[in-house]
Amino acid sequence: MDKPWLALYPAGIPAEIDTRAFASLKDVLAANCARFADRPAYSSMGQGMTFAQLDAASLAFAAWLQKRAGLRRGDRVALMMPNLLQYPVALFGTLRAGLVVVNVNPLYTPRELEHQLKDAGAAAIVVLENFAHTLEQVIAATAVRKVVTTQAGDLLPPLQRLLTNAVLKHVKKAVPPWRLPGAVPFRAALAAGRALALDDVALGPDDLAFLQYTGGTTGVAKGAMLSHGNMVANVLQVAAWIGRDMKDGAETLVIPLPLYHVFALTGALSFFSRGTHTVLVANPRDLPAFIKTLKASPPSALIGVNTLYRALLDAPGFAEVDFSRLKLAVAGGMAVQHVVAQRWKQATGVPLVEGYGLTETAPVAIANPTDIAEWSGGIGVPLPSTEAAILGEQGQPLPPGEVGEIAVRGPQVMKGYWQRPEESAKVFSADGWLRTGDMGVMDERGSFHLTDRKKDMIVVSGFKVFPNEIEDVLTLHPGVLEAAVIGVPDERAGEAVKAVVVRKDPGLTEADLLAHCRQHLTGYKMPRSVEFRTEPLPKTNLGKILRRELRAAPPVPAASAASASATEARAPAHAA
Secondary structure, three states: OOOHHHHHOOOOOOOOOOOOOOOOHHHHHHHHHHHOOOOEEEEEOOEEEEHHHHHHHHHHHHHHHHHOOOOOOOOEEEEEOOOOOHHHHHHHHHHHOOOEEEEOOOOOOHHHHHHHHHHHOOOEEEEEHHHHHHHHHHHHHOOOOEEEEEOOOOOOOHHHHHHHHHHHHHHOOOOOOOOOOOOEEHHHHHHHHOOOOOOOOOOOOOOEEEEEEOOOOOOOOOEEEEEHHHHHHHHHHHHHHOOOOOOOOOOEEEEOOOOOOHHHHHHHHHHHOOOOEEEEOOOOOOHHHHHHHHHHOOOOEEEEOHHHHHHHHHOOOHHHOOOOOOOEEEEOOOOOOHHHHHHHHHHHOOOEEEEEEOHHHOOEEEEOOOOOOOOOOOOEEEOOOOEEEEEOOOOOEOOOOOOEEEEEEOOOOOOEEOOOHHHHHHHEOOOOOEEEEEEEEEOOOOOEEEEEEHHHOEEEOOEEEOHHHHHHHHHHOOOEEEEEEEEEEEOOOEEEEEEEEEEOOOOOOHHHHHHHHHOOOOHHHOOOEEEEEOOOOOEOOOOOEOHHHHHHOOOOOOOEOOOOOOOOOOOOOOOO
């Protein structure tokens, strides 16, 4: 197929990457641990770990998994912890033992945790003891036979370790009581593993590396089967994409997004492949601590989402952070809002570089070139070795300028959903396109723009309305802290637009907000009602607003928007 986007590639970015450079992700890890041995690999809570130390610790954990836990090639190991030093040790150890990683959100409810552990058939789990009480409630219903527990300070120096663990448990009361007979402390597993020899497991591109569960923003989470080939491809694709900016072995990445999320995971692994020092932020919602980390470790790169960048901009002390070394600020996971991009560039001098992908694409498929001077408003162009297209309702390719469903092909695209062949068949076309469920448009130059999730799209009197566009307008108002847009049933129009808003200015009224919207939106896109909330909007742990939960919430009486009715609104020329 034609690839007009190649003309937009910065100089030095290859059209294709060599996916055969490494047979497996564990080979990538081993090679870089050797190459950057004395360089700092990860830091957390002020304590660093070199590539050599990470290599030794992960080998010890891998040996323990094989020889003491009795796990065999292909067994699934769940990792349930935030961004601590223990995470990369457990992650790399699991992969080096020939096992499959199942990343678990530690904030899961018992129901959610049980579903994922049972669905994955996890044989073992590594869990931060702060969340062990959740595991205790469901473990009997799962196939988990080996539990490793860790405390937050386990890999810190002795005095700091004791103090950190004591404060969390006895002062902050952050560790609810739990009982898991036979659980092995993480430090004990490492100590035992150092005396054991690891049996090398030959892995190839088709071997499974991760069961990475979808976020569940639109339904029940499914396990995307990401092979070693998928992960190697995306790590190398992203590493090539950032190569203009990142000098091997000389950069600092601050990553507040949880590594159990695929966006942060692959991003961090790509920087890891370039010898970057990655500073892990365990709780980005603790903004004072986050700001302190940024001051102590001035970043040359950041990976975040729209809501996080906005929170940083509003946080006390942000103006005191030194961004003179910042080369790259990456945004993904959700649409970037114009007001956030504008404020970020003004504050730091560096534009937000937006990318796009899915759990199913490991995740990055499309991204803006890193040499942009300003936030583009679009999601960019397909990465090397990646094809993208806009498909119509019947699966036919659409010409530039027409809105349709984004479809992707490339070596990073998943093998399918775990034990769900019927679901896999739904998302793959006969000619191998992954139908993303996202609506978008490609311009004449081959640059892609995201309009919205297909399932979130609102149809007003036959006209398609995309919530992201309206949310962007709403958040431009200085009195709005955050906003979400959903469709609600309407007798005349089929659906109507409803705005759910958290105010920054308590004096903001519905009339004020609607007057603001009329300046930017045609009639059929106007909110017909506005619901003001005092509590933050429901979000995933990554910060993505859960429109599904807003749609399921009981209706709240609200005054009708004084706007032209949808039936009277004129459609733009491209509406379909």
